[in-house]
Amino acid sequence: MHSAGSEDIWTESDLRLLLVEDSVDDADLLILELRRRGMPIVHHRRVETADQMADALANDSWDLVISDHQMPGFSAFEALDILKSYHLDIPFIIVSGAIGEDTAVRAMRSGAHDYILKGNLARLLPAIQRELGEARQRERRREAERATQRYVERLGILHDIDRAILAAHSIREIAQSVVERLGLLLGSSHAALLLTDRVVGTRATVLAERQWLPNIAPAERSPLRSNRVVDISPVFTRLHHGETLTNIESDLNESTDEIRQLCTNLDLDLDGRCFIISPIVYENRLLGLMLNIDRRHSTFSPEQVEVASDVANQLAIALQQAYFAEQIEKHAVELEQRVAERTRELQEANEELEAFTYSVSHDLRAPLRSVRGYADLIQDEFGDELPGDSRLYLEKIGEGTHRMDNLIQDLLSYSQLRLQSLRLWPVSLSTALQGVLDRLREEIREAQAEITVHDPLPRITGDQEIVGVILHALLKNALSYRSSERPLQITISSTTEEGRTRLTIADNGIGIPAEYHDQIFRIFERLHLSDDYEGNGIGLALVKKGIERMGGACGVISDGLTGSTFWLEWPQKSIRHE
């Protein structure tokens, strides 16, 4: 019934057999028989007491237990109990003489895999093969479950690392949060993270390190203190090419020269230890290396090496991003410093200019007053005695000093307008205009000007003083450039359109040819000789600078013959109607 070919069906090799049997002869006979049938038994042991059974299970590994049923002082049931207490999933087959049906059922319920009558090898062999196969499958399933479990755990830790990296604010924080988790993730007893120098790539700085061994003796304490700089040139090339260095397959005591050299540089003794040195590479650049050492186990598994690589790759991205972020921050800080510097320089320049203008206007006026004062004294005290045209000349001196004084005052106004800080308040144009008209009463009377104001003028948001300066300059301009052919008429009115306020000052003076409409607002630009008309070329520049500082605009409409209409416009946001 059984051919010799039955030898072929043994898929296992190196089977280890535990026999629970009080009879040495029966045991030997069974081994002999099984071997004859091709069963590849490399090791077997016979036990006949509970102690022997426990000892065998505790100190050796087994693929199969074949047990007699009834022995003096021991039984298959007791053997089964001991096996169960060890939580071992090993096929347990009872081979025995006559046995009651109920006993057989009880044995199966207790966990025996089969029950076979002594001498019935024809049944025993297939049973063994079947049970070994099933045990193998159960083991595979368990292994798969364990792998899944490990995978889930590692995934959890990797997520944890991801979160830690995201939460980290600096390269050092990232390094520390990752190194902290390597003990759990890879079972390392010692881990460190080194960052390569951006300039000298073969030099690396210890960024973070951690040991997990309890009660570390001082001699065992890691020499890889934070910030220590290490020469990694022995392994630079291999790491730079993305190679992970590990002694997983080589003899633990036979490190390569490169590793040996690195160990010397690190002051670490890696002999007899298993380690993983993972490169941290980003776009062909070695950013650093991650070192894992396990003193408790003889080797890291390929899976652990792979996980280490995953972490190293994650780190590469995180470190590069953190590096960029730190660079950006650094640049931002530098930029801020530069802006502050420039602002200070500008302020100093402005202050200097202000001091200069102030000093010039003040110091120019003092001698001018002397000139005017003495000229006036001559006229007052010796007027009657002066010969010929000399009184006229004195008058000319007087007029000159007057013009010069106006010029100095306007220059001062202009520089103040440019440099002074704005004080924006609601300003009533009616009130401001009235103030200016009062100040110019004398000139208006002299020019015999007729001034019409279309009240009420609106309220704008502006600097009271600057508004006054602007209106004063525009009215003086109208008074100065009046036509000799007709009596001067000035009309002041306002419009509000789309929230913008426009004030117009129209005169019937000599007008301004279109080609000069831009030029007249530039400082010191004059179209006429000073003998013909009053004015110093600053007034309209004041107008333009002043309105622009308040965020508004100005312009002129003129045909160059029948008069000029100057307009001022205040921006929308600053409008408040009366």
Added chain:
Amino acid sequence: MKLTASREIFVVEDDPDDIFLYRRAFASLIDPDRVRFLRNGEELVSYCNRLVGSQRRPDEDTEPEQELPGLILLDIKMPKKSGLEVLEWFRRQEILRRIPIIILSSSQARSDINAAYELGVNAYVVKPLIFAEMQKTIDHICNFWLKTITPPSYH
């Protein structure tokens, strides 16, 4: 010794031309002896300091009566101590702070004008260009500050 207010005007001015013109302007208005010219603020400060200091010495009771200025006309732009600094010093003194001080300056800068009033000047006047106006201004000042007002006392 008794410290009293004089009817004297103290003019602190460094520009000799301005001093000359002041003199002429004052000439027709009040007795020239009643106008005292000082070339800088420190002279004024030490003069007033000396008066206040000597008041505390009992052995000098026989000395003639010492007089504080009835009015000070102060220029702003002067070497060493500026007019504003002199003004500030006076306004910080216990008794001397009562002396009426008028600033007469070429400066029309808003910053100068406001600073002077903040420091407690009694009036800020811009020096007129035309001599006749200068005369008019001095006339107004004398009329008001020497005749119209009631001066403070210093004891």
